[in-house]
Amino acid sequence: MKLYDLERSGNCYKIRLLLALLRVPYERVTVSLDEGAQRSPEFLRLNPRGQIPVLVTDEGFAIWDSTAILVYLARRFGGERWLPTEPLAMARVTQWLAFEQNEGRYGIGRTRAIALKMKSSLAQMGHLEESQRLAETALKILETRLQEASWLATDHATIADIACYPYTAFFLESGLTPQAYPAIRAWFQRLEALPNYIPLPPRPQGPA
Numbered sequence: 001m002k003l004y005d006l007e008r009s010g011n012c013y014k015i016r017l018l019l020a021l022l023r024v025p026y027e028r029v030t031v032s033l034d035e036g037a038q039r040s041p042e043f044l045r046l047n048p049r050g051q052i053p054v055l056v057t058d059e060g061f062a063i064w065d066s067t068a069i070l071v072y073l074a075r076r077f078g079g080e081r082w083l084p085t086e087p088l089a090m091a092r093v094t095q096w097l098a099f100e101q102n103e104g105r106y107g108i109g110r111t112r113a114i115a116l117k118m119k120s121s122l123a124q125m126g127h128l129e130e131s132q133r134l135a136e137t138a139l140k141i142l143e144t145r146l147q148e149a150s151w152l153a154t155d156h157a158t159i160a161d162i163a164c165y166p167y168t169a170f171f172l173e174s175g176l177t178p179q180a181y182p183a184i185r186a187w188f189q190r191l192e193a194l195p196n197y198i199p200l201p202p203r204p205q206g207p208a
Contacts, residue, residue, distance in 0.1 A: 001026040004046065004054040006033060007201050010109065010166035011066040012053040018070060018162050020198045022077045026055075067097050070159040082159050092153040096160035100167075103141065107134030109167040135171065139181055142168060146183035150190060157194060165191055169200055 003019070003026050005012035019026055031038055031052050038050045047054045047064035055069045056062050063069050074083035084090055110131040142164065145152060153160040169188055191197065 001058055002029055002056040003027070004029045004031050004043070004056075005052055006031055009052060010170055013166045013201060014066055014162050015053050015055065015069050015073070017165070017198055018073050018078075018082070018159065020196045021162075021194055022073060022082075023196060024073065024077050067101060067163065070097075070163060074159045078159075081156065082162075084154065084158070089154050093158050093160045096152045097163050099138070099141070100160075100163040103134060103138035104164055104167055107131055107136075107138040108171050111135040112167065112170050139168070139171065139184065142187075143181045143183050146187045150187070157191065161187075161191060166200065 001024070003012075003015060005015065005028060007030070016028075031043065033052075038047075038052060043054075044050055046056065046062040049064060051064065053066055053069060054062055054064045055072070057072075063072050071083060080086075083093055106126065110126045111128065111134075142152075149155075151157050151161055152164060165188070168184060192199075
């Protein structure tokens, strides 16, 4: 398999993390966004949206969108653990995947992108104060859930946790107060203790 990604992208990191936890070998291809590689005809044939990550399977099929890739990897390599097929458990995983793509992306993710003056469209299309308010709402939702349960969807880690982890962990870079969310910090520690966990990429020096 081949993963088209970028080191500091949270959406790309979550795919690398799941691949590591599942012990699945793959090849990485860095996509240079600054050089516009995501808009090249070759890349657009893989993903017409011009976004990373993209996973090309062993059979040559291109899968784009981080949530779709997580679902594919979980079902192909993870059995019932990472994406259960029991209806209620699957629904609970799915609702947190939706949360990550809404409150997580436009709150926590966009706050970070704006605060670090990133060149991404996510940073260019929002306002810091509005994004911070949504981020704080998202973090309170996560904190409430994690005060009553060790994991988001079931009694063990699933792709719901993998999806929500990166940008929540990155929120430390966004001017928000980590001490206000002890249950989230304990969740970080549980995730980071999973076998084959790979660390978050370090923060670059200067604007991203």
